[in-house]
Amino acid sequence: MLKKLDIRNFTLIDHLEMMLYPGFSVITGETGAGKSIVIGAIGLLLGNRADAKQVKRGCDKCIIEATFDLSIYHSDVLKGFFEENDLDYEPEECLLRREVNANGKSRAFINDTPVTLALMRELGEQLIDVHSQHQNLLLSKEDFQLNVVDIIARDRQQLADYRAAFAELRSAQHRLAELREQIATSRDNEDFLRFQQKELSEAKLTLGEQEQLEQESELMSHAEDIKRALHEADCGLSGDDTGIVNLTRSIVTQLRSVADVYPEAQELAERLDGCFIELKDISQEIASKMDDVEYDPQRFNLITERLDLIYTLQQKFHVQTVDELLDRLNAINAQLSNIDNSDEQLQEQEQEVARLHAVCVEKAAVLTDMRRKSATLVEQELSKLLVPLGIPNVRFKVDVSTADLSATGADKVMFLFSANTSTDMQPVSQVASGGEIARVMLSLKAMISKAIGLPTIIFDEIDTGVSGRVAEQMAHIMHDMGAANRQVLCITHLPQIAAAGSTHYKVAKHETEQGTVSTMTQLTDEQRITEIAQMLSGSDVSQAAIDNAKSLLAL
Known part of the structure; x- marks a missing residue:
């Protein structure tokens, strides 16, 4: 309040x-x-x-x-x-x-x-x-008339249940439409998709392949420079007389020869001996790598051709890596799988739509039954209210007819009205006068x-x-x-x-x-008498108007 x-x-x-x-x-x-x-x-x-x-x-x-x-x-x-x-x-x-x-x-x-x-x-x-006053225009709106019937029917929970089911139906119908569109588009592109699938499948791409090939190609391109550097390093380390390894070993021997008379030489010899072992190990590893670096023209050509294929596919499919090419192949396989299984998918979705439609029809029927019972109550109650409101021959009917499923159910509601016995009932907004509409609205609000x-x-x-x-x-x-x-x-x-x-x-x-x-x-009470008297007679309040006002207030 x-x-x-x-x-x-x-x-x-x-x-x-x-x-x-x-x-x-x-x-x-x-x-x-x-x-x-x-x-x-x-x-x-x-x-x-x-x-x-x-x-x-x-x-x-x-x-x-x-x-x-x-x-x-x-x-x-x-x-x-x-x-x-x-x-x-x-x-x-x-x-x-x-x-x-x-x-x-x-x-x-x-x-x-x-x-x-x-x-x-x-x-x-x-x-x-x-x-x-403008709300009187609501009587011409079908949704307002339906809402009145729903309020009297007290079907709020049933309407909420139906709307939830209808929302599911609309969502399923939307998915069905999307699926049909996807299938149609995919079928239009099927030949192209199969060509792309064949091209990518025949390439037999593997993860990490591009990086490995690029590294091997770079190595072969500089094979001579690498072998020359390794050879010079090997000579410097392992040369017969001037090699660092042999010189280091000779120095260690000389230091140890005086260790008995000069103890500090022993520590220096041990330290240098550690360096000798590391240098010897490095020398052996360089010698072994010299044998590994070889320029194979045939292998180089194969690597170049393979990389050219990969680069061409990346450019064609607008991607940067082999991983993305494989993702594209998986996506194409999925699209083609959908095409191959489209009839089955379509049938499943159509069955889901049909199932949800049946649920909505069932719930809508519950609403229809409640609304028809409510319509009878509205007709009876409204007639009782309108007769004393100066429409003694009123006829009022709530017509509940069947409509397509919508967010409000499967019903179309229309208020039919006639103030006279000699005229047929018609939509209330078309035949009722302004005063009659006001009385109908007051009764409905009540x-x-x-x-x-x-x-x-x-x-x-x-x-x-x-x-x-x-x-x-x-x-x-x-x-x-x-x-x-x-x-x-x-x-x-x-x-x-x-x-x-x-x-x-x-x-x-x-x-x-x-x-x-x-x-x-x-x-106040006195002021009310004066105000109502003025409403009865105007600004010049007569005693008769005052008496009439008192009479009205006494009712």
Whole structure:
């Protein structure tokens, strides 16, 4: 329930603070006084688009703040919303705030925590339903009519189950379409793919092959230079008289010959002997490598041809390594395998689509059954409500016909209406007058609010096109809605409706030094009499109008 509404610097409002109460309340005021401004402010809390023009001239920003009491509804859904979004849950003081800066940018808060506009909209739609005149156009929308039937049917879980199954079906259908497209494309390219497969397969490529061949090619290309360097190194180390190895061995022998008389020579000899062993080992290894380095023209030609083939394939397939060529071959093999097995894959996917379609049909049938039963209830309840609203010969039918599977099921819902016994029933939006549509919408809202337990409902001039006895009946309906643990607010120009409210607010416009300002005040009992009398007779309030006003308030 909406406990308090605080509006600051919003269009013509400086500061408006309203305390609101359970039951049925009314808001009156002359045309242009600012009643729609209040609705616009509440709309911001429901996620409506913000506009810099909404900020009062000369102010930096406007603030719309609403305080709700959620404790009286004991809603696990609302509590779950706060827990899922990591928001503080304070059921007795739930605060929604929207701030709009003069540059048009806005911020949203729930219990002083910044939130996205989408999150505020999601919560706001569970707390307030604003019915404005343009919503009467919803009666021409098939999805609105279907939604009404679903609400009365209480098929939320069944609809969620169906939508999950339908999402799976659409996904499977999408995969089937993709598979068919892939198969068609692959078959168009089959000859080319098989040519590529043959070319890569016949190359018999192996991992690491390119690096090994390139290294061997480089070695053969410099074989003479390598052999010359190794030969000169071998001569320097192992030459008969001047070779380093023989000289080192001779020096070691001389040092050891004087070791007895010069002990330090022994240590030097041992150190040099270690060098002799290493030099001798290096000399032997160089000698052996000289035999390994040979230039084989035939082998060199084979290596060159093999590398040319690899380079050609890399260029043709736009890759850099043999590994990538092998990956390409594997991909081609997979594509050709899909082509070879495409009929089987296609059949499996078609069977999956058929299976999921059957599941959807089954779940849609459950929805259809619930909707047809709900349609009967809507017809009966709406007829009961519309007869006292001045349509004694009303005929109303909820036509539930079969449709193709969609996200909402396999049903098409249409509201058929006739206000006279002599005319055939036709779609309500085509044959009902503005006043009749308003009465139909009020009746539907009464049914919906009872079914889903909307905490707060605001009617913005739902009484358009009606008067007299019909207005009294509309007031009774809204009063009964308020009495059923609901909060109902109605902006009205009709005294019959204004008199039925438990609480009465008046919107007025005043001229000040700072400009035009709208205000909203809660009326006392005496003020209500005067206000309703003015609504009955105009600005010149007669005693008869006052008496009539008192009579209306006594009802």
